Amino acid sequence: MTKRVVLLEEGTAEMKGLMGIKGAELAALLQAGWPVPAGFIVTKEGCRAFCTRLAHLSAEGTQEIGSAIQHLEQQSGKFFGDSLTPLLLAVRSSESSSRNTASHALLHVGLNDVTVEGLAKQTNDRQYALNCYRILLQDYGQLVYDIPYDLFEEKWEDISILDEAKLEFAIAEYKRLIEERGRHPFPQDVHLQLKEAMRAVFNETQGAAVLIQVMVNGERGDRSGFGTVYSRHPGTGERGMTGDYISTDASRRSNEGLDQLRNEESELYGLLQDACGYLESHTREVQEIQFVVDSGTLYLVEISEARLTSQATLRSTVDLVDEEVITKEDAILRIQPWHVTELLKASSTLSSELQLLLEWADEMKGLTILSNVDHPKDAVKARALGAEGIGLCRTEQLLLSASRFPFVQKMILADSEAERKRGLERLLPMQQADFEQLFEAMDGYPVTIRLLDPPLHELLPDIERLNERREQLALRKLEENNTEVQELEHVIHRVLELHEQYPLLGQQDCRLGTVFPEIYDMQLEAIFRAAVKGIRQGLWVRPEIMIPLVGHANELQVMRDLVDHVADQVLGEEKRHCLYRVGARIEVPRAALTAAPIARHADFFSFGTDELTQMTFGYSRHHTEKPFLHFIESQRSLPSNPFQVLDIDGVGQLVEMALLQGRIRKPHLKAGICGENAADPASIAFCHRIGLDYVSCLPEQVPLARIAAAQAALLAQKQYPNENRQDGDISTIA
Known part of the structure; x- marks a missing residue:
């Protein structure tokens, strides 16, 4: 028993x-x-x-x-x-x-x-x-x-x-x-x-x-006292015993720290130092010891792993490796997500200890860590934090800025192709400048650019505001042939023509490119013009063009033909130096279920787990996130928010199925995920287990993802010691 x-x-x-x-x-x-x-x-x-x-x-x-x-x-x-x-x-x-x-x-x-x-x-x-x-x-x-x-x-x-x-x-x-x-x-x-x-x-x-x-008594009497010591400083991680000691001598109850104990009871002080060293060598952790001195006799009352700040954790971890108390692998496995996030909140730069740990993590991880960016400055930040390329550049964030959005709307509302092209000619140099900066920031690393993907209704003027403006003009009793009135009526008519009953299921992503192919023509021309300029400046340019919201293999085939056509026109003799890739954004369940035929036309798969989660669960991430979070917290109907932690049993199965089918068709198909849950350690462990090549997250999440990827690899080695993951340069395969 x-x-x-x-x-x-x-x-x-x-x-x-x-x-x-x-x-x-x-x-x-x-x-x-x-x-x-x-x-x-x-x-x-x-x-x-x-x-x-x-x-x-x-x-x-x-x-x-x-x-x-x-x-x-x-x-x-x-x-x-x-x-x-x-x-x-x-x-x-x-x-x-x-x-x-x-x-x-x-x-x-x-x-x-x-x-x-x-x-x-x-x-x-x-x-x-x-x-x-x-x-x-x-x-x-x-x-x-x-x-x-x-x-x-x-x-x-x-x-x-x-x-x-x-x-x-x-x-x-x-x-x-x-x-x-x-x-x-x-x-x-x-x-x-x-x-x-x-x-x-x-x-x-x-x-x-x-x-x-x-109970031992350290609160009264001669040569008595009590205190707490740490084997290393709990705030900084600095080597050496530190702590406090309160003497309870009746003549002078004081808190002079450990100096008093060292001066008056040097033998006990040395015994405490020995205890710290002994415990660290046996537990391999920074220790906290509560002790009592009772009439000159030392008692170790309580010992525990010290609660350290993030800075102290990282410094002590690196030092313990240096002292050969723990291995580099042990060091990586003991880092928690909040250690990294707290340090990055306190400072925008990497501390020397975190930098060293990240270098160790890079030696151990199997997944490549890429970054999502909305602006060229994000790319610079991502590289500084160790991103090995861009996994998702959201071009809509570049085009829909306040200075550019009016040109986009004017182009969308144009009545003719010629008028639309004139609008795009204004946007072309702006987009080209964006991509030039991205290629420069990521010299030698892949830059994955998602073509414009917002729903059509987000590009149109607000019909309610247009009607309000019409009412205001009517109150002023302007003539119907007034130029302002005519222009407003024309815009309202055009918006109503393009209006969709269910906009989130309508003309967006690659379907938008089918209806308005001139938009993608312009973006592709900007990409390849920027590539030519970068190549001629001596940069290693590696564009990877992502076709968004692919639902059918034919959609990707049409878009791929367009990419190749524009590339032939723009790159010219530089094409041999620009090994561009074309891939599919897998974010609807049908694409996951029909991954094999889609893979015929794809160099890579990018799983958009935010959208795939939204369409698999039937939740709207943008409109119902707060009620949803409240619901799952109060009802505990799900173990976690699937937009933050990948739903492995549902969405994860779609990802794994699509990956398997895609690689049956194309064994070296590059694949990874981009989404809010891409930096979650449990999600990263799943990605490692099923054999994805990369995860792409926000720039500030890159250090955390690098650590989590290394932890996933180490834990997989412990669980499956006889399995070897074949790693290669994911950006050159497929």
């Missing part, structure tokens, strides 16, 4: 699953001869078995815990509940608290109206004993009955004054508050106290093992 109560001296470092992290580490320290207060662990199974539905300790539990307490009594020479020499206990979780949660603990368990007087005689300090009792009552009320600390503080006007009369009054008031709010009096039975403390800690930590230790 699995043990439900384990003495610390019986435990080992390998028993973390049974004893919890703290318990196992303290047990290992005790076994190695370090000074640790005696104690025992009540395991998860023990807590569940001992505390019944009515929260009473079972008879079996009473016996097992009673035996453990007797062992502590023998070691300490004190007795639990004794009126003369009371044994007091500290009850806390045996698991390390998370980054944003407090450590739940109850100290001085075993104090009551009788034993408090025994503690007063033991310490020859009744004021100290009463204050310990007051603290126990306050913490007990908060942890067991969730009574806010504020209510206790209302009973305690000036906490700086600790006379016996005031402490006795506070104790009486605290007990009254617990009985009123908790509907049960504070238990004078010390065994009931322990049971309630154990149950409360177990519940607060969602079922973690409970650590129970003998």
Whole structure:
């Protein structure tokens, strides 16, 4: 039968699953001869078995815990509940608290109206004993009955004054508050106290093992004190022990930090340094040690993995690799997403530690990390953050800027092809300049340019505003043959002609290029003109042209013929230096289901997971995101927002199916995803597993994606050690 109560001296470092992290580490320290207060662990199974539905300790539990307490009594020479020499206990979780949660603990368990007087005689300090009792009552009320600390503080006007009369009054008031709010009096039975403390800690930590230790006194007496040390600085990660120490010398209660301990108790200070080094070498983590000095004797009370800032995490991780405590692979696996995002928020540049970690990550990852850009300046930022090319340039963001949008509208509303071409001639040099800057920023790296893809209605003037303008002109009683009136009527007529009942399912993406081929002609001419200029300037230009919203192989074939035709016209003799690619944006389910015939005409697949998610689920990402998020959070109908974390079971299956079918037709077909969820670590792990070549994310997400891609590769190697992923230069295959 699995043990439900384990003495610390019986435990080992390998028993973390049974004893919890703290318990196992303290047990290992005790076994190695370090000074640790005696104690025992009540395991998860023990807590569940001992505390019944009515929260009473079972008879079996009473016996097992009673035996453990007797062992502590023998070691300490004190007795639990004794009126003369009371044994007091500290009850806390045996698991390390998370980054944003407090450590739940109850100290001085075993104090009551009788034993408090025994503690007063033991310490020859009744004021100290009463204050310990007051603290126990306050913490007990908060942890067991969730009574806010504020209510206790209302009973305690000036906490700086600790006379016996005031402490006795506070104790009486605290007990009254617990009985009123908790509907049960504070238990004078010390065994009931322990049971309630154990149950409360177990519940607060969602079922973690409970650590129970003998209380050691560092709060009073000569050569006594308490403090916390870190094996490295928790804020910066700097090497060397740091922390604080509060001496409780009656003549001068002070906080002079560790300097006082080093000067007055150099042997204990050295012992703490040795403990930090020992723990780091065994746990391979930066450690936090809470310690007590009791009359010149050091006790290591609690040890845990230190909670570090992002900066400290990265610096200490790099240093631990340098010291050969951990490997580069270990270093990459311990980096969390928030480490990277916090650092980048604090500074737009990469720290030396993050830069080094990213270099290590690049050596390990299989996926190529590209970036989505809306403007040439985004490309510069993406390269600075390590992007290996552009996976998606949204040309609509370039064309629909305030300075260019009027020209786009005028071109769309034109009555004739000749008039439309005149409008496009104004836009051509603007687009060419954009692409020239992109090719310059990404010299030698692929630049994937998505042709114009917004729905037609987004390019048209607002019909309601046009009608309002017509009403305003009517009020002015202008003649019908007035030029302004005629022009307005013409625009309204043209907008109504182009109006679509269901615009999101109408003329957009490659269908827009079919209806208005001159638009794509202009964009392609701008791309290839920019390519020619870049080549002649000595740049390695690698354009990859993405055809948006392909739903049928014939659509891609038509668009590919157009691309090749314009390329032949513009590139001329430079065509041999411009190995452009043409690919399909897979963002509707039909394209995923018919990937094999589409692959015949494609050099690459780009999975638009935002649109594919939208069309697969039937959610509108833009119009219902907030209600949707509220719905899934309140109803828990989905494990996560599929626009942020790829829906592997649904959308992911479409991606994997399309990839498989596409590569049956074209084995070296390049493929990747572009979407909001492209930087999510779980989504990146899925992309690595199914064999995609790249993910493309926002520039600021590139460092995070590089780390996540390396983690995905490392975890895959651990899970499938005999599988080798064949990696190549994804931009030269297909």
